[in-house]
Amino acid sequence: MAKKLMKGNEAIGEAAIRAGSKYYFAYPITPQTEVAEYLARRLPEVDGVFLQAESELGASNMIFGAASSGKRVFTSSSSPGISLMSEALSYITCAELPCVFINVCRAGPGLGGILPSQGDYMQATHASGHGDFHLLVLAPSTVQEAVEHMMQAFDLADKYRNPVMIFADGLIGQMMEPVDFDAVKVGKPADHSDWATTGAKGRAPHIVKTLYLNPLDNEKHNHHLAEKYARMDKAEQRSEMYGGLGKPELLITAFGTSARVCKTAVDMLNAEGIDVALFRPISLYPFPKVALAKEAGKAHVKQLLSVEMSSGQMIEDVRLYTKDAKPVHFFGRHGGIVPSPEEVVDAIRKILPKKKAAAKK
Amino acid sequence: MPLVTIKPEVCKGCELCVQACPQEIITMADTINTKGYFYAKVFDQPRCIGCRLCAITCPDVAIDVQVNAVQYQYFPY
Amino acid sequence: MAQHTIFCRPESMTDATTHYCPGCTHGIIHRMVAESLDELGLREKACGVAPVGCSVLAYNYFNCDFLEAAHGRAPAFAVGLKRVSPEMTVFTYQGDGDLASIGTNEILHAANRGEKITVIFVNNAIYGMTGGQMAPTTLPGQITTTSPTGRDVNTAGWPIRMRELLSTLRTPAYIARGSSHSPQWVIRTKQYIKKAFEYQEANRCFSLIEVLSTCPTNWGMTPTESTKWLADNMIPYYPLGELKTPDEDDALVGKMLG
Numbered sequence: 001m002a003k004k005l006m007k008g009n010e011a012i013g014e015a016a017i018r019a020g021s022k023y024y025f026a027y028p029i030t031p032q033t034e035v036a037e038y039l040a041r042r043l044p045e046v047d048g049v050f051l052q053a054e055s056e057l058g059a060s061n062m063i064f065g066a067a068s069s070g071k072r073v074f075t076s077s078s079s080p081g082i083s084l085m086s087e088a089l090s091y092i093t094c095a096e097l098p099c100v101f102i103n104v105c106r107a108g109p110g111l112g113g114i115l116p117s118q119g120d121y122m123q124a125t126h127a128s129g130h131g132d133f134h135l136l137v138l139a140p141s142t143v144q145e146a147v148e149h150m151m152q153a154f155d156l157a158d159k160y161r162n163p164v165m166i167f168a169d170g171l172i173g174q175m176m177e178p179v180d181f182d183a184v185k186v187g188k189p190a191d192h193s194d195w196a197t198t199g200a201k202g203r204a205p206h207i208v209k210t211l212y213l214n215p216l217d218n219e220k221h222n223h224h225l226a227e228k229y230a231r232m233d234k235a236e237q238r239s240e241m242y243g244g245l246g247k248p249e250l251l252i253t254a255f256g257t258s259a260r261v262c263k264t265a266v267d268m269l270n271a272e273g274i275d276v277a278l279f280r281p282i283s284l285y286p287f288p289k290v291a292l293a294k295e296a297g298k299a300h301v302k303q304l305l306s307v308e309m310s311s312g313q314m315i316e317d318v319r320l321y322t323k324d325a326k327p328v329h330f331f332g333r334h335g336g337i338v339p340s341p342e343e344v345v346d347a348i349r350k351i352l353p354k355k356k357a358a359a360k361k
Numbered sequence: 362m363p364l365v366t367i368k369p370e371v372c373k374g375c376e377l378c379v380q381a382c383p384q385e386i387i388t389m390a391d392t393i394n395t396k397g398y399f400y401a402k403v404f405d406q407p408r409c410i411g412c413r414l415c416a417i418t419c420p421d422v423a424i425d426v427q428v429n430a431v432q433y434q435y436f437p438y
Numbered sequence: 439m440a441q442h443t444i445f446c447r448p449e450s451m452t453d454a455t456t457h458y459c460p461g462c463t464h465g466i467i468h469r470m471v472a473e474s475l476d477e478l479g480l481r482e483k484a485c486g487v488a489p490v491g492c493s494v495l496a497y498n499y500f501n502c503d504f505l506e507a508a509h510g511r512a513p514a515f516a517v518g519l520k521r522v523s524p525e526m527t528v529f530t531y532q533g534d535g536d537l538a539s540i541g542t543n544e545i546l547h548a549a550n551r552g553e554k555i556t557v558i559f560v561n562n563a564i565y566g567m568t569g570g571q572m573a574p575t576t577l578p579g580q581i582t583t584t585s586p587t588g589r590d591v592n593t594a595g596w597p598i599r600m601r602e603l604l605s606t607l608r609t610p611a612y613i614a615r616g617s618s619h620s621p622q623w624v625i626r627t628k629q630y631i632k633k634a635f636e637y638q639e640a641n642r643c644f645s646l647i648e649v650l651s652t653c654p655t656n657w658g659m660t661p662t663e664s665t666k667w668l669a670d671n672m673i674p675y676y677p678l679g680e681l682k683t684p685d686e687d688d689a690l691v692g693k694m695l696g
Contacts, residue, residue: 065518420465
């Protein structure tokens with residue numbers, strides 16, 4: 001199919017429909033309201049359900065009810081809204097209900113700002129709500145990748161019976177890029193009739209619950225969830241290497257929008273003969289620890305630089321999974337400011353040994 | 362003659378049926394069930410009029426009611 | 439002479455002995471819902487939603503699909519399921535702490551959107567599961583573990599009448615208040631509950647039945663004393679009966695729009 005120029009938010013909405021989901025419950029919040037506005041027009045065309053809930057809290061709890069039917073359902077919001085959804089995320093994950101949440105991240109904390117940010121990294125990957133649970137988190141850095149992640153998300157949600165979060169940001173949501181919806185093959189929706197609440201006709205009642213008063217049952221359920229995350233960790237680590245002249249001495253780690261900026265920075269430095277490369281996590285959970293350890297472990301890599309639109313959150317995972325073997329520096333802008341390639345280049349020049357860093361006259 | 366069956370093991374001894382019976386023919390047994398409750402029992406079955414108020418007010422569905430003749434139903438339930 | 443059973447456990451109810459305290463009228467209300475499901479033939483396409491509260495374990499007592507909801511969120515759960523599976527009969531079974539306190543926003547908007555679900559709202563003027571705290575429906579002067587000197591309306595406000603509150607919404611709905619404290623009122627409340635499910639079946643409107651209920655344990659009374667306390671204290675403040683029906687609303691529209 002020919003490419004179509006689309007705004008990120010709208011492309012994400014369309015991608016969900018292409019992936020066979022016709023049920024969307026959400027609440028307006030900048031910078032992702034266009035997802036809802038687009039779907040308000042589009043979903044009726046496909047016999048779908050568009051419901052603007054009373055709040056993000058309401059919307060996320062509607063997702064629990066809707067997902068209990070076994071059908072493909074999704075919602076989207078932005079940082080403050082995702083905070084309101086955290087209780088439901090804990091319940092949904094405990095109840096093992098497949099669904100998709102999109103966070104078009106904006107500057108925080110508090111009301112923060114409406115411009116792009118990556119300040120929800122820890123929330124998405126480590127603490128989406130109370131209790132031991134994880135979302136499978138994918139971080140696109142282009143509108144096309146957001147579409148592809150969105151279309152894969154429902155298959156992944158079915159595969160693990162677990163919510164999947166698309167971690168975009170205000171830039172990806174608001175900008176327009178050409179997209180091709182046929183680039184991704186979508187699986188057939190899984191059959192959930194063995195647990196879904198479709199009416200106890202000719203079978204025993206299905207109960208979707210999360211209360212385990214007996215501690216042994218509770219522990220058993222937590223072991224079951226932990227086993228699922230171990231499977232996820234083994235099969236779903238995704239990342240990409242970019243740039244470098246063969247033996248990069250500095251490895252940048254960055255995801256999403258900041259990774260785009262770093263690719264330009266890498267190009268600029270490589271053009272000057274400075275050998276730096278970018279390691280881009282695509283899955284934030286499970287964190288691509290195997291690939292990072294391999295790349296960062298190479299002898300020629302002397303140090304790392306984590307570039308984030310936050311005060312530095314992914315850097316903790318970078319240090320953890322490289323075991324702090326080499327110095328890991330940080331460069332970040334937040335408040336909604338997207339760093340420029342030049343800023344990243346300057347940050348790298350400051351880190352590199354003096355003689356190497358001098359800009360070619 | 363209507364037959365009211367109170368299942369001793371299901372009864373929690375709350376006495377609501379005793380209060381509800383217009384014929385006042387239900388009392389609490391003097392022995393306890395396995396849960397330790399004095400259960401309710403009908404002590405004058407022949408005077409039962411099959412009105413079902415005891416069963417209707419029982420919170421634990423411990424009471425079944427049967428009749429053996431064409432029965433005038435005082436009210437739909 | 440063949441014996442005809444004229445009263446027995448409804449099929450939509452399991453054989454499990456409930457965990458409810460002796461004399462707690464939750465059991466009666468469960469049975470009325472189950473009887474309505476049986477009589478309308480809805481068991482096999484029904485799904486209940488029970489949030490946190492004494493009745494969070496309701497799924498052990500019903501013979502139909504069930505969701506266990508977070509505190510106050512049952513209406514949103516029910517809306518989510520009903521919207522994607524409109525052919526199903528979806529109902530919530532909520533307590534007063536759940537619906538009238540933490541869940542107020544969800545029930546208000548579910549009612550205002552006219553969601554075609556049925557809400558069974560059990561009002562026993564107290565938080566039962568957590569051991570007897572003051573609820574939004576606790577009566578003035580009523581002593582609870584968090585209103586030890588009796589509810590002070592100057593600091594805790596007056597009890598909320600949910601039936602009246604929701605009936606001011608313009609969206610058509612069937613909203614009534616019944617009670618489970620006496621057989622007579624159980625009979626009448628059963629009719630309200632059954633009618634609510636009939637409205638849902640006809641895809642006609644949102645329905646909510648508030649049912650006054652006793653809490654002997656936390657009220658500190660015997661079950662029979664509790665029924666008298668309910669009659670003498672709760673009913674004057676929470677008058678019983680149907681307050682809003684969809685047909686009236688249509689007439690009202692005619693009057694308003696001329």
